[in-house]
Amino acid sequence: MRVCIFNNYQEMSRIAAAIVGKCIQTKKGAVLGLATGSTPIGMYQELVRMHRSGELDFSQVITFNLDEYVGLSPLHPQSYHSFMQCHFFQHVNPPSNVHIPRGDAANLALECANYEAAMNQVGGIDIQILGIGSNGHIGFNEPGADAEGTTNVVKLSDCTIKSNARFFSSPNQVPGYAVSMGIKTILDKSKTILLLANGVDKAAAVRHMLTGEVTPAVPASLLRLHSDVTVLLDQAAAQELTERTFVSTESRSPIKFSFLKGKKDGKSTDVGRYRYYTFGNN
Numbered sequence: 001m002r003v004c005i006f007n008n009y010q011e012m013s014r015i016a017a018a019i020v021g022k023c024i025q026t027k028k029g030a031v032l033g034l035a036t037g038s039t040p041i042g043m044y045q046e047l048v049r050m051h052r053s054g055e056l057d058f059s060q061v062i063t064f065n066l067d068e069y070v071g072l073s074p075l076h077p078q079s080y081h082s083f084m085q086c087h088f089f090q091h092v093n094p095p096s097n098v099h100i101p102r103g104d105a106a107n108l109a110l111e112c113a114n115y116e117a118a119m120n121q122v123g124g125i126d127i128q129i130l131g132i133g134s135n136g137h138i139g140f141n142e143p144g145a146d147a148e149g150t151t152n153v154v155k156l157s158d159c160t161i162k163s164n165a166r167f168f169s170s171p172n173q174v175p176g177y178a179v180s181m182g183i184k185t186i187l188d189k190s191k192t193i194l195l196l197a198n199g200v201d202k203a204a205a206v207r208h209m210l211t212g213e214v215t216p217a218v219p220a221s222l223l224r225l226h227s228d229v230t231v232l233l234d235q236a237a238a239q240e241l242t243e244r245t246f247v248s249t250e251s252r253s254p255i256k257f258s259f260l261k262g263k264k265d266g267k268s269t270d271v272g273r274y275r276y277y278t279f280g281n282n
């Protein structure tokens with residue numbers, strides 16, 4: 001697991017886009033796992049900029065979104081279909097195949113099974129983008145979620161409904177359920193995971209993800225069971241972390257901790273040039 005802390009949201013977003021862009025440039029038919037929410041908007045803006053400047057062509061790219069609200073049609077302004085159009089897809093050339101779960105499917109169980117099958121058919125996800133909820137959720141896998149769960153209908157926690165109410169006219173307009181890739185889907189089908197977090201509201205969840213018990217009570221902590229995870233944070237989201245925190249952290253891969261603050265090469269988009277500080281055994 002690599003943890004990189006950036007001076008600010010813009011810098012974090014720029015590097016996230018550089019990592020995704022590199023995946024697209026190096027693999028024909030790259031499969032991206034995409035996330036919604038406020039966190040990745042800056043990354044999408046940067047990917048759009050890279051596309052406009054001729055650096056990125058999406059025509060061979062395949063995408064799978066993490067989740068969608070149950071009951072909202074793709075055209076609903078708060079659906080994640082609409083979010084993706086508004087923040088990303090309408091600004092780039094069309095990917096070869098876009099997958100977003102249909103929250104309005106007549107048979108949701110079948111929709112979930114088909115979604116898993118479609119991911120299998122393309123050989124899994126090359127790079128999965130994740131945000132993190134202030135309660136530690138990933139996708140819509142809320143605290144206490146089944147660690148063995150695949151794409152399924154999940155119930156949103158009160159915390160998530162409250163947090164997402166900012167996009168709706170009132171909290172009771174927020175759907176109570178969503179179709180979400182499960183934790184097992186994320187862990188087993190993603191070759192690489194890129195988790196982004198910014199803002200002080202995420203600081204406690206980030207600390208637990210990296211240093212607390214690995215438990216479904218904090219779904220993001222289960223990412224420590226994956227062998228290729230990069231966590232990009234702004235200063236605020238990292239404010240509860242200390243160097244000491246990392247000494248006793250268990251992880252399948254060593255946790256490499258990179259401070260970009262104040263470093264000249266923090267401005268570089270060459271993601272291979274970061275300097276890592278390693279804690280623990282490695």
Ligand code: PGA
Nearest residue numbers: 037038039040131132133
């Ligand atoms: P946010 O949501 O980016 O809107 O904070 C992240 C998430 O819930 O995964």
